[in-house]
Amino acid sequence: MSCACPRCPKGLSPSAHLADGTVDLILVHECSRVDFFKHLLRHTNKDDQFDHLFVEVHRVKKFRFHPGRPEVVSVGDVSDISNLEPVCPTPSPCNYGSALSSWTCDGEILPQTAIQVSVQCQLIHLFARGIEETQTEQQCKKL
Known part of the structure; x- marks a missing residue:
């Protein structure tokens, strides 16, 4: 799926x-x-x-994302966004207008710009077509 x-x-x-x-x-x-x-x-x-x-x-199995800019700008403080400099050194490829990023999880906007994602195998039992219990246990043990 x-x-x-x-x-x-x-x-x-x-x-x-x-x-x-x-x-x-x-x-x-x-x-x-x-x-x-x-x-x-x-x-x-x-x-x-x-x-x-x-x-x-x-x-x-897991990854971390840290934004290129160490400064944190809150969502409510976008009035001060005009003084942000481009992230990359040359201005030509940076014509994307914003140095901020946003993430969503299950349709909810996350307030953090740095995230860590990891897979937790076999924490819940999922009942769906095409998933066999013995196959999933073997695959998770191999990794």
Whole structure:
């Protein structure tokens, strides 16, 4: 089960599995809006959505993300955002307008810009089509 839906039949990461003890980390590097839109459109058909130079996929058990800027700007203090400098040294590739990032988890916006994600295998019993108890236990023990 890989977040499949009628508009994205193979899901965001087609080879992902709920019971293998890993998560697919999909990194999209700087690209034009047209290129990013092409990447999103590939989710609706059978083309490989990761076949772009600006997209990387890593299967991981955990990862950390720390923003490039050590300063923290609260959401209520966006009036002072005009004095932020670009994160990268050359101004040409940094025309994205904002040095802030945001994360969502289950539809909720997280207040933190630095996050740590880890997979906790076999914490709950999940009943769904296609998941066999013996197979999940063996896969989690191998990793």
